[in-house]
Amino acid sequence: MKTLGVIIVLAALSLPSGCSKSKPQAQASTSPAASPVPATRIADPCKLLTQAEASEVAGVTLSPGEMRRFGIVTRCSFFYRADPSRDVLLDVQNETAPVTDAELFDSYTHMPDVQRVSGIGEQALWNHSEIGSGLDILKNGHMVEMKVPRSIATVTPPVEKAAKAIASRM
Numbered sequence: 001m002k003t004l005g006v007i008i009v010l011a012a013l014s015l016p017s018g019c020s021k022s023k024p025q026a027q028a029s030t031s032p033a034a035s036p037v038p039a040t041r042i043a044d045p046c047k048l049l050t051q052a053e054a055s056e057v058a059g060v061t062l063s064p065g066e067m068r069r070f071g072i073v074t075r076c077s078f079f080y081r082a083d084p085s086r087d088v089l090l091d092v093q094n095e096t097a098p099v100t101d102a103e104l105f106d107s108y109t110h111m112p113d114v115q116r117v118s119g120i121g122e123q124a125l126w127n128h129s130e131i132g133s134g135l136d137i138l139k140n141g142h143m144v145e146m147k148v149p150r151s152i153a154t155v156t157p158p159v160e161k162a163a164k165a166i167a168s169r170m
Contacts, residue, residue, distance in 0.1 A: 041074075041092065041093060041094055041095050041142070042074075042092040042142055042144065042170065043074070043094075044074075044076070045067065045074060045075065045076040045090040045091065045092045045144060046065035046066070046067045046076035046090070047169065048076070048090060048144060048165075048166045048169045048170065049065065049076070049078075049088075049090060049146075049165060050165075051063070051064045051065065051078060053161070053162045054078035054088040054162065055078070056158045056161070056162065057088050057148055057149075057152075057156075057158045057159055057162045058078070058080060058086045058087070058148070058149055059086075059158075060080050060082075060083075060086050061080075062078035062079060062080050062086070062087070062088060063078060063079045063081070064078070065077065065078050065090075066078075066079070069094060071096070072093055072094060072096050072097040072098070073091050073092070073093060073094065073097075074091070074092050074093075074094045075089055075090065075091050075092075076089070076090040077089050085149055085151070086149050087147075088146070088147065088148055088149070089145075089146070089147040090144055090145070090146055090147075090166070091144070091145040091147065092142070092143070092144055092145075093143070100141065101138065101141060101142050101143035102138065102141055102143070104143060105123065105125070105136060105143045108125055108127075109125060112129070113127050113128060114126070114127045115127070117135065117155055117160075117163075119160075120135070120137055120160065120163045120167055121137040121138055121139035121163075121167040121170065122138050122140075123137075123138045124136065124137050124138070124163065124167075126154075128150075128152075128153050131150075132147055132150050133147070133149065133150050133152050133153065134146055134147040134148060135148070135155065135159060135163050137163055137166055137170070140170060142170050144166055144170060146159075146162065146163060146166060
């Protein structure tokens with residue numbers, strides 16, 4: 001589950017940002033000058049969700065959030081030491097990310113097993129597959145990826161409540 005975010009980010013970065021093939025002239029419009037990476041990023045994803053909110057999602061008492069950086073991703077991890085499959089993770093792109101959060105979010109809309117979720121942020125996507133479950137939230141040009149235990153197959157009331165709390169703090 002901990003490498004899921006990195007795998008998804010790398011896969012998303014290798015995807016084209018649009019649904020159709022672009023002509024060479026159209027590709028120039030996706031240059032950094034045309035779609036600049038926001039000057040500010042969410043610096044500390046641990047400020048977006050409390051330990052109690054994360055624990056409610058997992059259904060067990062999780063540790064306080066621990067922030068770590070992994071290349072272009074900054075992660076807040078709420079651990080359940082007795083069973084890591086119950087961990088709740090929040091990932092955000094940091095200032096070294098090569099694409100905007102909106103571009104990355106758009107690439108996720110084209111992935112299999114993705115469902116749009118209304119009422120959370122400006123846009124939200126739920127995914128559940130063999131490798132994990134999560135909710136991606138886009139608001140004000142920023143994206144947060146909330147990874148939840150794979151055993152959670154749908155957007156449960158605690159997941160929705162936590163996602164709305166995250167969106168309100170973005």
